[in-house]
Amino acid sequence: MKEAFRELSRRPDILFVLGYMLFPLLALICAGLGLWMVLTGQRIAGLIVLLVVTQVFAFSAFWAINQRRKALELEQSTKEDPAA
Secondary structure, eight states, X not given: OHHHHHHHTXXXXXXXXXXXXXXXXXXXXXXXXXXXXXXXXXXXXXXXXXXXXXXXXXXXXXXXXXXXXXXXXXXXXXXXXXXX
């Protein structure tokens, strides 16, 4: 399972979908949910969703974008220098 996750975390196409589509969408949904919870009176749970869960998805998006950039640089360097 760990090997499969490592392999997926090195593929630029998977990281593109995660970093630019899935994680930002989930962060937006969680932000809306947290705001709704705060407005309907569930202040503590809403703040937890806003401050913790939303930030986890936002930082996960940044992680995926950074990993994608590194994977593309590695792919580019192996195309330029096949002996490396």
